[in-house]
Amino acid sequence: MQIHGFLGRLADVLARRVLSWLHRRVEPGSREWLDAITAESECADDGWQRLRWALGGVPLVWTINKRHQMNEPARGTMRALIVPGVANIAAIAGWYAVIIPATYVATHFFRCHLFFGNQPGGCQEHPFVFGAIAICGGVLGMIIALALRARFAAYWWAVVSVFNTVGSVWYLRSGIVDLPRYGATQSAMLMAATFGVVLAAIVRETPWTETDHGPLHHVGHSAGAAASFLIRHRITAHLIAGTISFAMADSLIRMRDRHLVADNVNHYAVLGSAMFAAMLAGLIGRHGSRLSARGTTPVERPL
Amino acid sequence: MPRLPNTSPQTLSVLALLLESPRSWHYGYALSQLTGLKSGTLYPILLRLADQGWLETRWAEPEQPGRPPRHTYRLTGEGAKTARTKLAEAAPLIMTRRLASVPGSR
Numbered sequence: 001m002q003i004h005g006f007l008g009r010l011a012d013v014l015a016r017r018v019l020s021w022l023h024r025r026v027e028p029g030s031r032e033w034l035d036a037i038t039a040e041s042e043c044a045d046d047g048w049q050r051l052r053w054a055l056g057g058v059p060l061v062w063t064i065n066k067r068h069q070m071n072e073p074a075r076g077t078m079r080a081l082i083v084p085g086v087a088n089i090a091a092i093a094g095w096y097a098v099i100i101p102a103t104y105v106a107t108h109f110f111r112c113h114l115f116f117g118n119q120p121g122g123c124q125e126h127p128f129v130f131g132a133i134a135i136c137g138g139v140l141g142m143i144i145a146l147a148l149r150a151r152f153a154a155y156w157w158a159v160v161s162v163f164n165t166v167g168s169v170w171y172l173r174s175g176i177v178d179l180p181r182y183g184a185t186q187s188a189m190l191m192a193a194t195f196g197v198v199l200a201a202i203v204r205e206t207p208w209t210e211t212d213h214g215p216l217h218h219v220g221h222s223a224g225a226a227a228s229f230l231i232r233h234r235i236t237a238h239l240i241a242g243t244i245s246f247a248m249a250d251s252l253i254r255m256r257d258r259h260l261v262a263d264n265v266n267h268y269a270v271l272g273s274a275m276f277a278a279m280l281a282g283l284i285g286r287h288g289s290r291l292s293a294r295g296t297t298p299v300e301r302p303l
Numbered sequence: 304m305p306r307l308p309n310t311s312p313q314t315l316s317v318l319a320l321l322l323e324s325p326r327s328w329h330y331g332y333a334l335s336q337l338t339g340l341k342s343g344t345l346y347p348i349l350l351r352l353a354d355q356g357w358l359e360t361r362w363a364e365p366e367q368p369g370r371p372p373r374h375t376y377r378l379t380g381e382g383a384k385t386a387r388t389k390l391a392e393a394a395p396l397i398m399t400r401r402l403a404s405v406p407g408s409r
Contacts, residue, residue, distance in 0.1 A: 033350050036331060036374030037342055043332040056342025063347040
């Protein structure tokens, strides 16, 4: 008898969790029918009946979202496609058009060649100058992309910023003469930074974490408070994203160049790239969420 | 061949029930109990009928304090008219299906 009661309560909790989860899958403006099914679930006689009723919300949510997608193009197809595209191209290509000539001007001014290897006469002879250009270029690109609300470009420049920042530190720490595995380590850092940004962006940009920021009063207090792990533990989620990125990069490096990871400095540079990238992408996503919360939705949702 | 809209047996059973008292407001849970349709079948039907202008919806005050407002439904004038036509058209088809489901009828 006790077990029966316990299972009933368990089904009741599950039903509320299902409804809470479904609410996060629907845009706030399209929740009328899901609110209807939620309100009616209170009429169920027991937990199992309520769970069966709540599961009916799954096809309903599918129908609502399908209807939403079908109505979406009617609200300005061309504008919805062109504006974000132009903003992203402007933020990526436009900023490269500034940074590349600026770097050439600097090489001309310092009478050096545009390479960072161990060859004499390269930019490595002025590490602070070119490091500053690289880091500031990436960071400014990211700020410009955020100002244009071009989120894809912001993530792009986040990868560049991380790569340039960690790369500069690694370069100075390693010493500029006879740098071991220069190209391989740079590739590994770039790979780790890309993984970190992509994973953290996925954590940030998933629809069910974007559309809901508060407790869900209509599905009960316990269910409303039971927001997803991603919402409650943002920093932890990004640290996990960084760790996974590092693990992925590390595994790939070990398959190709085991000696690279034997060098601690190189290995730390890859770890630093992955973790820094994940945290930076988390901050970009947070900025986008704040814009959405203020009602100024970013012009696009890339990735 | 694509099926005509709102001619599925499930939709027709909802329409038939709503037509029994077209001016009264109906609750979703009661509709589900009376038609035997699961919530996952019933609500997409109601949503589609409301989108097509056959159904009007209203939030009703809860009967018990502390409960959320309930969504209620009734056929619009146009919806009732069209539903009657659809049910009349479908009557021979429904009869054929019923006969086919009876063992030994073929």
